[in-house]
Amino acid sequence: MNKRVNIIYISLTGITDDCCKAVAEGVREAGGEPRLIKANESKGVSDVLDCDAVVFGTGNYFGYMEGMLKHWYDLYQIPVKKAVKKGDLPWKPYFNISTGGWNVDKPMVIMEYLNWGMRLKKVFPYVTYMGKGPASPEALAVCRERGRQLVEVDVNTAPDLYQPTERQLKAAAS
């Protein structure tokens, strides 16, 4: 059981915020302990190291993750990567939440690569809400369901849905 689930996210107009809160409800329903962490209020590497599973959430801002979440990765992705390598720490399950007006895929390309570097296993496809205005009830229901499933998933048997390229594998081994 992945009891402690840290949800690291940013939300400028509340859309991703609603999605993350729905994930947190699902986590709680499954007996887990969610922590909602705004990227600009993060305590740093411990937000990934001191938990059993992670969720990242962002809106699409000009084709990329929102800037404060980018800043989080700028500050902490390499330190986390080094810590997990040095301690030979086990993989943890994660999934992303992606919201956007008309595209939800672009920010995920780099986020999934960076997450893989932190030994986070993509156990579910990224959850999406695409549209104008607040997230739909359907999208929120999926968030909730994924939150429940994340608590229960077995990271050792779940397949990694992220497939690194040969070049990425070589770079990680060096």
Ligand SMILES: Cc1cc2nc3c(=O)[nH]c(=O)nc-3n(C[C@H](O)[C@H](O)[C@H](O)COP(=O)(O)O)c2cc1C
């Ligand atoms: C400055 C700005 C830039 C945006 N750029 C994009 C974009 O490039 N692609 C897209 O699909 N949506 C874009 N959007 C829409 C947001 O991604 C969308 O409303 C998102 O759900 C906002 O999430 P948040 O309120 O949680 O931050 C943009 C919105 C703003 C305000």
